[in-house]
Amino acid sequence: MTDAPVTPQSTRRLGALRNQVPMLLVVLVLVVAIVFVMQERWRRGSLFIGGAALLASVLRLFLPQVRAGLLAVRSRPFDVVAYAVLGGTIIALAATISSLGVV
Numbered sequence: 001m002t003d004a005p006v007t008p009q010s011t012r013r014l015g016a017l018r019n020q021v022p023m024l025l026v027v028l029v030l031v032v033a034i035v036f037v038m039q040e041r042w043r044r045g046s047l048f049i050g051g052a053a054l055l056a057s058v059l060r061l062f063l064p065q066v067r068a069g070l071l072a073v074r075s076r077p078f079d080v081v082a083y084a085v086l087g088g089t090i091i092a093l094a095a096t097i098s099s100l101g102v103v
Contacts, residue, residue: 018067019066019067019068019069020069020070021069022056022059022060022063022067022068022069022071023069023070023071025055025059026052026055026056026059026071029048029051029052029055030048030049030052032048033045033046033048033049033052036048043094043095043097046090046091046093046094047091047094047095049090050086050087050088050089050090050091050094051087051091052087053083053084053086053087053090054083054084054087054088054091055087056071056083056087057079057080057081057083057084057087059071060072060076060079060080060083061076061080071083
């Protein structure tokens with residue numbers, strides 16, 4: 001069995017992939033939300049969507065710029081506030097809207 005040589009290009013690719021792990025975590029939560037919505041559990045799905053935005057806010061707050069990957073859109077304060085407001089608003093709306101007999 002031969003080991004593949006470690007090249008600068010493969011090291012760069014691994015580093016680039018590692019920088020996208022925070023975004024992949026957020027996308028994973030969004031996939032769970034979509035599954036709930038497809039099962040007609042829209043409120044639970046909405047809560048997960050808001051939770052994904054709050055997760056993005058926390059990750060953006062604590063990770064350095066180079067590790068935030070695609071979560072870094074603008075400046076850190078703007079991103080944190082935008083993600084937090086979006087997530088909080090979605091959760092508040094999902095929690096306060098009457099389900100009208102829908103589970």
